[in-house]
Amino acid sequence: MSELTKQLPFVTAFPHAVGTGIILRTDQSIMPELREHLESLIDDMESALSRFRSDSIVARMAEAPQGGTFAFPDWTTGLFDLADALVTESKGAIDPCAGEDLIRLGYGPDLSFHMDADAPQHLGTLHGRPTWRNDIQRQHSTLITKQPVHLDFGAFGKGYLVDLIAEALQTWNGEHASPTTESTTPNTHQPPITQWIVDAGGDVNIHTIEPVTIALEDPSNADNAIGIIRMKNGSLCASSPSRRHWADNAPLPLHHLINALDGMPVTDTAASWALAPHIFDPQAGINTESETNRSLNPKLLCYPTALADGLATALFLGYGKHIMLSSHCSGATLDSQRHATIFNGFPGTFFLNDGQQASENTSDTM
Known part of the structure; x- marks a missing residue:
């Protein structure tokens, strides 16, 4: 039995969630009531934010000829x-409104994987595509638009x-409802879960007593x-x-990691990784006066995996x-060129060819 299996012996899978599937490893078995709760959470997320679902809120935004007011959860x-x-x-360079660019490149709800012939004349902010800052009016969780907007939160x-x-x-605890559901079905059979790994296609949230080894693909x-x-x-x-990524008669390889300014796939980065510590305790709250939090919206620390996900994208784009x-x-x-650069003391170890070593970025800009 492996070290991971001993520490987290229970596996729960949601194979169709968010396109990549989600796998949970936990120290206690997940009872049916909690699994149902998690399935509802996943469905609520997709019904609000998936551009691949015709009944989602973002799909309605894309089909609204004059825009409108869209109340999200x-x-x-x-x-x-x-x-x-x-x-x-x-x-x-990161902009949720770049969903329009992805559609033109062939990565739309129809998954045609074929770039529009006139895409180069329309891609990106540079060609007048709507932007999050200028074409979305936000009031908390309500978004207001004046034209169709294709959002992508990938x-x-x-x-x-x-x-x-x-x-x-x-x-x-059986009477707790997650932020995405109103369910308060009582449950007295779920043992407390104190250790877990949540893995959604490589986006990983880890909370364990002993360290686990993660491969960098x-x-x-x-x-x-x-x-x-x-x-x-x-x-x-x-x-x-x-x-x-997908093949096409395009002047460069097509993939989903695009610079929203010009709408084109980034070609000089092969991969990026970001690590966010869990420094927020939902029971204790956030110390907004700490040195760590002074220059960052402290609310973002509540979502370390989302923060790491966004930072990995940002690093890929520079x-x-x-x-x-x-x-x-x-x-x-x-x-x-398969040269690795680490930022802010990233603790991973790289296996590089020809004895190369990962270099530390020490510049003030990226």
């Missing part, structure tokens, strides 16, 4: 707070769902690891086009240092 406020921060930090939405699941595991060969990291209380996310430093996060990138 209250639990999306944290997601929208993170969107505000990442759009600002990346100077617009840069950090999956990490946000992982955090909601981890919170449900930690706080479930080689972007050129998913069967190989390019490094490892050992951790026990944090969230680790990665960005890479290795599992989501941004993210300010948020990383102000939140005690760390990260790493692998460029197209």
Whole structure:
């Protein structure tokens, strides 16, 4: 029996969730009532935010010819707070409105994987595509538009769902309702879950007593690891086009990691990783006066996996240092020449060819 199996012997799978599936490893078995609760949470997330569901709120926004007022569930406020921060930090290179660019590149709800012939004339903010800052009026969890807007929260939405699941595991007592559901079905049979790994296609929230070893996937060969990291209380996310790219008669390889400014896939980064510590205790609250939190919206620390997910995307695009430093996060990138760079003391170990060593980024800018 492996070390991980001994520590977390129970496995629960949601194979169709958010396109990648979600796997939970826990120290206690998940009873039917809690599983139903988690399934409801996942469905609520997708029905609000999935652009691949025709009945979702974001799908209605995309089909509204004159725009409108769209009330999202209250639990999306944290997601929208993170969107505000990442759009600002990346100077617009990350933008939920880039869903329109992804559709033009072939990654739309129909999954055609065929780029529109006139896409280069329309892609990105540079060609007048709506933006989060200029074309979305936000009032907490309500978004107001004046035209069709194609939102995509793939840069950090999956990490946000992982955090909601981890919170449900930690706080479930049978009468607790998660932020996405009104259910208060009593349950007296669920043993307290004190250790877990929530894994949504590589976006991982870990809370264990003993460290576990996580492989850093080689972007050129998913069967190989390019490094490892050992951790026990944090969230680790990665960005890479290795599992989501498509061939087309395009002048460059097409994938989903695009710079929202020009709408084009980034080609000089092969992979990125971001690690966010779990420094927020939902029972104790947040110390907003601490040095850690002074330059960061403290609400974002409630969602470490979403933060790591967004930071991995930002690092892939060449941004993210300010948020990383102000939140005690760390990260790493692998460029197209397979040179690794670490940021803010990322604790992973890389296995590089020809005796190469990962270099530490010490510049003030990225």
